[in-house]
Amino acid sequence: MAKSKSSKSTARKSAVAKRTVTAPKPTRIASPRALSVHIGLNAVDPKHYAGWDGELVACEADANDMAALAAAQHIKPTVLLTKKATRDNVLTAIRSAARTLKAGDLFMLSYSGHGGQVPDVSGDEEDKKDETWCFYDGEFIDDELFNELSGFASGVRVIVLSDSCHSGTVTRARVPETAAGNGRSKMMPPSVAMRTYTLHKSFYDNIQKDVARSARKSRAASVDPDAALAQVHAGAPDRLTQIASTTQAAIILISGCQDNQTSMDGDHNGAFTEQLLRIWDDGRFNPSGGNYVNFHAAIKAGMPSTQTPNFFTLGSARDFSRQRPFKI
Numbered sequence: 096m097a098k099s100k101s102s103k104s105t106a107r108k109s110a111v112a113k114r115t116v117t118a119p120k121p122t123r124i125a126s127p128r129a130l131s132v133h134i135g136l137n138a139v140d141p142k143h144y145a146g147w148d149g150e151l152v153a154c155e156a157d158a159n160d161m162a163a164l165a166a167a168q169h170i171k172p173t174v175l176l177t178k179k180a181t182r183d184n185v186l187t188a189i190r191s192a193a194r195t196l197k198a199g200d201l202f203m204l205s206y207s208g209h210g211g212q213v214p215d216v217s218g219d220e221e222d223k224k225d226e227t228w229c230f231y232d233g234e235f236i237d238d239e240l241f242n243e244l245s246g247f248a249s250g251v252r253v254i255v256l257s258d259s260c261h262s263g264t265v266t267r268a269r270v271p272e273t274a275a276g277n278g279r280s281k282m283m284p285p286s287v288a289m290r291t292y293t294l295h296k297s298f299y300d301n302i303q304k305d306v307a308r309s310a311r312k313s314r315a316a317s318v319d320p321d322a323a324l325a326q327v328h329a330g331a332p333d334r335l336t337q338i339a340s341t342t343q344a345a346i347i348l349i350s351g352c353q354d355n356q357t358s359m360d361g362d363h364n365g366a367f368t369e370q371l372l373r374i375w376d377d378g379r380f381n382p383s384g385g386n387y388v389n390f391h392a393a394i395k396a397g398m399p400s401t402q403t404p405n406f407f408t409l410g411s412a413r414d415f416s417r418q419r420p421f422k423i
Contacts, residue, residue: 134228201253
């Protein structure tokens with residue numbers, strides 16, 4: 096019995112289908128992501144700082160302007176100003192970024208506010224002081240910052256911009272009380288720092304001990320954080336691998352001043368942030384080849400001798416330092 100035309104057509108289509116090999120769909124490579132956190136405090140809570148409110152003028156503007164810079168580069172910013180710039184909020188924001196970002200991604204962290212000090216109880220500071228960022232409801236110790244940055248995955252690029260006193264390496268040395276000069280200093284007065292510590296001694300001592308315990312357990316902390324941070328780069332690219340640590344992320348810090356200097360507040364921006372924004376020039380900075388090393392050098396060249404921005408790295412930041420600033 097002869098097959099119908101319809102049956103023959105179906106058979107031919109089936110045979111063609113069997114011979115046809117479906118090409119695999121091209122693998123989509125995820126584009127790098129970028130997140131940022133911008134912290135600016137024009138005051139702190141006197142309840143935690145022995146009655147001192149740490150009044151400044153330009154730090155909130157610094158944070159907002161750095162967030163605008165980030166957004167223009169397609170970096171998603173989080174802004175924490177004064178009362179919102181609490182220890183919990185900052186830690187939550189940094190840890191959220193660390194959980195989210197993968198190799199090739201970018202994290203930007205900027206801080207504008209007072210720098211302070213607490214006595215070192217973990218035995219890692221030659222000067223017996225741990226340096227701090229002054230958040231609204233408490234200080235954030237330098238070892239805490241190192242510990243949090245060590246939580247970023249291998250291959251994540253981290254740029255930290257610190258416009259505060261004690262920020263040369265976030266940081267190592269006490270700023271002389273006579274170093275402030277004219278204008279508003281971002282240095283927490285040593286007398287306030289000691290009163291604040293005395294009132295909250297157990298809190299700050301326990302933080303340092305907890306970080307030290309965490310460091311001993313962490314593969315990323317096999318190099319002592321203070322010993323690593325104390326190795327400061329002068330900016331030459333061939334020296335950017337001198338800090339050998341097992342930090343997984345590539346980290347660059349550009350700070351407002353050296354360890355023995357004072358960062359100054361301004362009428363709209365802090366001196367360091369103002370110069371950074373002027374050099375960046377809404378993205379017009381050296382489009383033919385400007386990198387982080389050049390960027391730091393240009394900022395430094397325009398600053399007074401009393402405030403010299405610093406540059407150092409953690410992890411394998413050689414390639415990162417040669418990239419265009421804020422490039423995703």
